[in-house]
Amino acid sequence: MNTFSGYPNGFAYFPFLRTGWLTGFWLLLAASVAMAQEIKIPVPNTKTDSLSRSDSLAKVSRDSALAIRDSVFYTSLKRKMYKRKITRELHRLLFHDMYNSRQKTGTVNEDVNEIEANPFAAYRGRIINKIFIRRLKVFGPSVYDTLRQPRSWLERTGSQLHADTREGVIRRSFLLFEEGDRVSPDTLRDNERLLRTSNVFHDARIIVVPHNGSRGFVDVYVITQDVWSLIPSGSVGGFNRFDLRLDQRNFRGLAHTFSNQVLYNADDPFQKLEYRGRYVIPYIGKTFFTGQADLVETRDLKQYALRFYRPFLTPDTRWAGSVELSHNRFPRYRVFSEEADSVQFTKLSYNYYDMWAGYSFKPFFSFLGEGDDRTRLVVAARFTRLAFTTRPEVRSDTNQLFQNTNATLFSIGLSRRRYVRDVLIYGFGRTEDVPYGSLAAIIMGHDNAELGQRKYLGFSYSKAHYLESFGYLYGALNIGSYLRNNQGIEQGVLTLESSYFTPLRTTSWGNWRHFINFRYTMGSQRFNNEFVTLSGRDRLGINNDRLRGTKLLLTNIENILFSRLNIVGFRVAIVTFANLGLVTYQTRRLFQGPLYQGYGVAFRLRNENLTFNSFQIRIAWYPNIPGNSQPFRPAFEGVPTARFRDFATSAPEIIPFR
Incomplete structure (x- = not known):
């Protein structure tokens, strides 16, 4: 669920994140047929x-x-194993060369x-x-x-x-x-x-x-x-503690997604049995609307949500929009203060309503001259209502994040998008459609909040180029703020993003690329319990509640070698990475704080014929994370497939503070 007025990310649907040793068992079991x-x-x-x-x-x-060119090791191993029938069959099961070189x-x-x-x-x-x-x-x-x-x-x-x-x-x-x-x-x-x-x-x-x-x-x-659609996973800590999940991405051949997760912990004093479920019907008939229902019953979140949405699937899609209704309860919602280790728990309950619609059309004049046939002007409007039924006391100087709101937003955007096909970027061999083009949008609106009315004004711009000899370069600028009469800006945010990856290079070991991602976020006059964080898998790579502030600078550097090795149908990539980040509060200078660091190597495996995420064995070193008693961190974890930033316009939204 998209948040609308800068509300906590915790209000969104919690993804299924738990993994364990049983996950690896199921992965190998599924891989035996892949x-x-x-x-x-x-x-x-x-x-x-x-x-x-x-x-x-x-x-x-x-x-x-393209033709197969085995490495010396692979050829030698193959020759030895082919001497006997049993080892020959084992070799056929476990190995075959994946990434072909050119003659x-x-x-x-x-x-x-x-x-x-x-x-x-x-x-x-x-x-x-x-x-x-x-x-x-x-x-x-x-x-x-x-x-x-x-x-x-x-x-x-x-x-x-x-x-x-x-x-x-x-x-x-x-x-x-x-x-x-x-x-x-x-x-x-x-x-x-x-x-x-x-x-x-x-x-x-x-x-x-x-x-x-x-x-x-x-x-x-x-x-x-x-893709192989039925994926079981989970973990077991004994008869009194387990986590089981079953995902069916193509239920009965109807293309429906049916996800179920059951968690049990007999020692949990709040709730022993937990459940998460989601059912998705993509592209209902020829309407291209998608229906989605969520049911969550966990110790930290109770959610019942229904959503129907239709995005701008192609530049020729004229109409898009969505309707969403949800009820959400947080029995133990964590509220952080500016003091790094100060955390309080509170009860929250609210109803959320969201509706938007947009119309796309060719501009009346060409911006790029002849051949400018993929540019679209898009106008859209959105209405949301957030109504709390349980919350802490809300005043003008505290807990402003939990105020009731009725908000209306309008946007006008100019989108130009095309796609080029490539391989071995975020996937392990499947065809990938890389978007390039540009998107500019102006967002305006009115928020009738409990603590007073205010206006909103925002601007976003993004652009990407894909050059054969240079690689892929993406950049984005987003700036927005509420404007309250006689009080100036409120909940302002500025973000700068950039990502780059090199062309695919071929070596005797396989194919490799370099990736560099950069992000800068600065908040201005944010509410007293709003933060950005370096914590998380897609940030510094480690979870730590002290890596919070209102200003953030993050750089992620990766080198990925897509090796020729294939084990039980899983292709293997070797990843080396360096994560560098700065974070502090509005009253302090960003570059005066410590440079938080993370370095490591990972062996990442994926089978593109299966629907579950990649998984990896990772060894990382975090030399200066506060409160971290273990600088070296080994891990076995799932890795969600990264997505490209597209240039399709969507619902008008408040520039997120993240």
Whole structure:
């Protein structure tokens, strides 16, 4: 749930974060039916593309020129294990080379540059005669080699146990075009991205083939490959303490997500049995609305929420919006004061209502000249109500965060977005759609709060470039504040963000990239219990309540080597990282405080055919964290897949203080 008026992040839906040794057991159990696939980056040929194996193999051989080149260690191991039948079968189960090198000189980015030439442009304006849906098995084939066979009986068994997404569901809920429509190259390209970014599909491809005997008609083949959707996980600390979770990302082949988590702790004095559940129905019919219901019954949060929403899926989406209703109770909500170790608990209960709608259209004049066909002007309006039923005393100098509000926001934005395809960025081999473009928005509004009325004014701007020889560079500026009559600004915030990653480089060990992320946040006249923090996995990498303040500077540096090693279908990446951060309060200078540091190495594993997060074995060193008695921290943990910052406009929102 999105917060609206700078309210605590704790008001949002709590993600399922617990992991344990049983998680690793289930991962290995699921992996036994999940053999990884070779990475192939084809260059589509709009004149000859078909579903035949011979054509697919010819294109891969001719255009992408990718072939296996085992390392010395891998070749030696393979030769030794192939001497006996048992070890040969074990080798086939545990290992096969994943990241292929070129026979010719060059980089993967050269293929990406060729792929970016829209393969559907040659068929613009032709009429779609038939749409054929080809659903591939989870393990074995790929969208670029549809007839490739599973490598073992484990792969065949895994595919048989999985219920593929129903063809009718794909036709009704995931296609932006119908039979009888004229071919729009941008629409087909957007539809490929839409399929790939859903939780249901591992990869997707659309192929246009001229219809036999006609120059004005074409047939469209939609090729999809599901991810393995049923994921159990959890941890057990004995008969009196356990955490069990079962996620079904494609319930009965309907593309519905059904998540359940049960936690039990007999020694907990507040609540022994806890439950979290979520049900999501994506793209209801042809409306492209998503429905979501949440039920949470834990010791720290009771939440009942219902939400329907439709984002701007593509630049051609005209209407977007959402409606959300929720009731939330916090039996023990933590309130921090400026003193680092001062924490109080209070009871909170509130109802939250949120509704917004936006309209997108082409501007009346071109901003970028000829070819500026992906730029959109978007106007939107939003109304929210936050009504507390249980809370601490609210005064003008304390607990202002818990006041009742009725807020209205308006925004006007200019969005230009395109996408380029690449691999080995945040994924481990799947096709990734990298957004680039720009987004500028002005937000204005009125907040009828309990402690008085106030105006809001904000501005946000973001831009990204993707250059073959340089890499990907993203930058963003956000600034906003409430304005109260005769009292100046209130709850002001300024944030600067930047992220960069290098082009993919190939070595004898595998493929690697460098990543650098930068974030600066400054709050002005924030309420007395509002903070930003360096604590957390995506910040400094360690949890510590003392790493709080109203000003923050954070830099994350990572080097990721996507190795050639594949263990039981899991691809292995070696990560080295350095996290550096400064944090302090408004009355103090940022650079006078200590530079908090974290350094380490991690072995990260992921199977792209499965829906759960990556997991990693990490060893980190935190030399100067206050109150930390263990500078060296080993960990076995899940790692959520990072997401690109898109340039689609969404609901008008208060610039978040984070």
